């Protein structure tokens with residue numbers, strides 16, 4: 498039974514989150530700074546040129562920002578590359594393979610129907626997490642999509658604000674980087690312990706967690722969470738890492754299914770954000786002056802003329818669609834014996850493309 502204190506603490510946390518989201522959306526700075534830098538408090542990827550020519554924001558403006566703990570004047574270089582006497586640049590460990598525009602626009606939100614009890618349980622845990630995520634983002638009833646099709650419907654009576662989206666992105670990505678590392682780590686240890694080949698799973702899982710971290714770092718260049726958000730992220734990581742660690746030891750197949758459902762939610766989130774940009778509901782991100790962070794341009798090799806916030810979200814959504822297809826497929830395979838089809842060379846065809854297979858491949862199709 499849940500104690501009164503727990504209920505009070507939860508509702509207080511929820512109220513605080515709503516307050517944060519609303520505060521973040523308020524224009525707390527003079528209009529010349531409203532674009533990008535703070536979006537209220539939270540979006541600093543915009544127009545560095547206009548920022549460079551602008552005077553330093555007043556301290557009163559900075560002090561009224563609740564979501565971020567970073568003073569407005571410091572936000573643009575939240576985690577700059579360390580300047581050393583000898584090192585020019587540190588390259589990404591896993592360079593991104595890139596996408597064509599057609600590949601990115603073909604991604605659709607989708608849901609794989611649970612086929613047994615463990616699928617159903619994995620899906621329900623994800624739905625429960627999404628419920629709390631919606632609360633933490635301060636989502637009003639009018640901002641919810643159709644409850645009967647929560648993973649595919651993108652229309653809502655009222656759009657989210659840029660600040661609400663960023664809170665959602667940061668929280669989602671800070672969680673999404675955990676499972677690949679847990680799975681990769683445990684399979685690595687298993688391979689060492691049993692002195693057996695892993696057949697290509699470890700690299701894909703570690704690369705997935707690296708890719709998710711790049712998503713997080715990209716959004717962190719646009720906003721720095723305040724203390725409350727950081728506390729929530731630390732708590733969530735502590736619970737999530739340890740639960741996944743134990744769950745992966747017991748049933749890696751169910752964990753891959755769970756991650757497949759989590760990625761369905763990620764594809765849905767980014768599809769809805771793209772839809773709201775297309776509908777003109779997120780004007781700060783549609784502004785031609787808005788500049789996405791250099792870290793993103795470098796990582797995805799984004800071509801000139803294709804570097805808007807919508808382009809960035811298209812890239813990220815394509816990554817999530819890849820994770821969705823990979824994890825649903827891995828959840829269909831024999832965890833001990835089967836090779837990873839996504840890094841294998843086939844006798845009679847091209848390697849499978851996970852981003853275009855929302856429910857994943859059946860074992861008979863790829864092994």
Ligand SMILES: [Fe+2]
Pocket residue numbers: 670673708709712763817
């Ligand atoms: Fe992600």
Ligand SMILES: [Fe+2]
Pocket residue numbers: 673709760763816817820821
């Ligand atoms: Fe993902």
